[in-house]
Amino acid sequence: MQSKLDMAGKKPPKAFILPVATICLTFVIGLLFIAMPLADAVKGDGDVAELKKSIHRLNESMFSMGTTLLERLKLLEGKAGNSQNQTGQVEGMTGESQGLTGYMKKMVEEFQKQTEHMKKMTGKVEDMTGQMKWITHDAVEDLLMKAGGCPLPWLYHDRGCYLFVDEKKNWNDAKKYCIAKGGHLASVHTKTTHDFFYGLAEGRETWTWVGGYKEGGEWKWVDGSTFNVKTYGEAGSKDARWAPGEPNNLGGNEGCVEIWTKGGLNDFLCYYQQPFICQK
Numbered sequence: 001m002q003s004k005l006d007m008a009g010k011k012p013p014k015a016f017i018l019p020v021a022t023i024c025l026t027f028v029i030g031l032l033f034i035a036m037p038l039a040d041a042v043k044g045d046g047d048v049a050e051l052k053k054s055i056h057r058l059n060e061s062m063f064s065m066g067t068t069l070l071e072r073l074k075l076l077e078g079k080a081g082n083s084q085n086q087t088g089q090v091e092g093m094t095g096e097s098q099g100l101t102g103y104m105k106k107m108v109e110e111f112q113k114q115t116e117h118m119k120k121m122t123g124k125v126e127d128m129t130g131q132m133k134w135i136t137h138d139a140v141e142d143l144l145m146k147a148g149g150c151p152l153p154w155l156y157h158d159r160g161c162y163l164f165v166d167e168k169k170n171w172n173d174a175k176k177y178c179i180a181k182g183g184h185l186a187s188v189h190t191k192t193t194h195d196f197f198y199g200l201a202e203g204r205e206t207w208t209w210v211g212g213y214k215e216g217g218e219w220k221w222v223d224g225s226t227f228n229v230k231t232y233g234e235a236g237s238k239d240a241r242w243a244p245g246e247p248n249n250l251g252g253n254e255g256c257v258e259i260w261t262k263g264g265l266n267d268f269l270c271y272y273q274q275p276f277i278c279q280k
Helices: 004-009 014-041 046-132 137-146 171-180 191-200
Strands: 155-157 160-169 207-215 218-221 256-260 265-268 274-279
Touching (some): 160 191, 171 207
Parallel strands (some): 207 274
Antiparallel strands (some): 155 160, 256 265
């Protein structure tokens, strides 16, 4: 239902104006038809003549009023038509505005949904980050070892990682250095490992400390593995071997093992400083 304000400010519709105009015009014509015979019937004295004149003037005035009223009603009808067109345009614009408003509301709702989704995803990422914090540098190295890889600059060979250290240290200091790196001085059990050490030393022909030492007249490896090095004459094609004529304990004080990267093992003075190979 329209409010009183809307009804008061609204112009009469076109369908209402035409009947009103017709009724008013009919009324005016009716008066004319009544007045004109009355004027013709009146004859006589001056008062009657004066009345006749008045009736004729009334006829003229009524006709003029009827014509003016008809013209104004037609003008009002045209304005009413324009008003209806303008009202239709306003209603169309109002509908478009309401449609845009609804679309904007949907966009805002979608943005809010996406924002909530991003918050949830951010929370999941933070949870995953927290779970990954336990992976330390040592844990990564352990995983690489189990997968057959080694942390750089260590190199993998036969289920172990090896590091050639081109720093000159005596055997004891070399042993401590390898322990600090999480390993020990290297053990040599096969000719393949021996040949690998030559490549590890970048092809240099040099004497290098390894993890063999003599204790109580017996040779041992620092990692506790069996010392199965063969003498040069006993060694097969795959065995680790002593260099020809070694070990000879020259001077009676050679208690540590070195390796000639392109040859065999040798017993030597433990205090001598030279490069070494670590294993882990």
